[in-house]
Amino acid sequence: DADDELIVRADLPGFREKDIEVRVEPRRLIISGKRDQAYEQQKRKTIYSDRRSDEVFRLVRLSEEVDPNKVKATLQDGTLEVELPKVHPSRKIPVSTRAA
Numbered sequence: 001d002a003d004d005e006l007i008v009r010a011d012l013p014g015f016r017e018k019d020i021e022v023r024v025e026p027r028r029l030i031i032s033g034k035r036d037q038a039y040e041q042q043k044r045k046t047i048y049s050d051r052r053s054d055e056v057f058r059l060v061r062l063s064e065e066v067d068p069n070k071v072k073a074t075l076q077d078g079t080l081e082v083e084l085p086k087v088h089p090s091r092k093i094p095v096s097t098r099a100a
Contacts, residue, residue, distance in 0.1 A: 006062060006084040013078035014054070020075065022082060024068040029060040029082060064088075 001007075010031055012020065020033040032055075039050040066084040073082045 001063065004086055006064065006066060006086065008060060008082045008084065010058060010080045010082075011078060012056060012075070012080050015056070015075070015078070015080075017075050020080060022071070022073045022080075024066065024071045024082075024084065026065045026068065026087070027062050029058075029062060029084065031058045031060075031080065031082075032056065 008029055012033060015033050015035055019035040020031065023030040023032075034053065034055045037052045037054075039048075039052075041048045062084065065087040067087050070085045071082060073080060075081075
């Protein structure tokens with residue numbers, strides 16, 4: 001949680017950009033992904049075959065309202081990073097003293 005944005009990081013090892021879907025609502029982030037893998041090896045008359053499917057689904061309730069149109073998502077080395085700009089970022093208000 002930064003002053004003007006929320007940052008969410010999710011580890012998704014083995015997933016590629018095309019396997020992941022990110023959806024954003026003003027107070028929710030939804031991350032879903034699915035990947036299928038197939039492996040086949042033939043030794044003489046025997047065929048070894050293995051199929052595997054992995055899925056991920058995460059729903060994150062956000063502490064502040066964000067602007068869904070300005071969200072950025074990047075995937076690097078198996079880590080998804082989602083930058084969510086706040087709609088009304090909190091501002092620090094300087095406090096001054098008044099002479100009596």
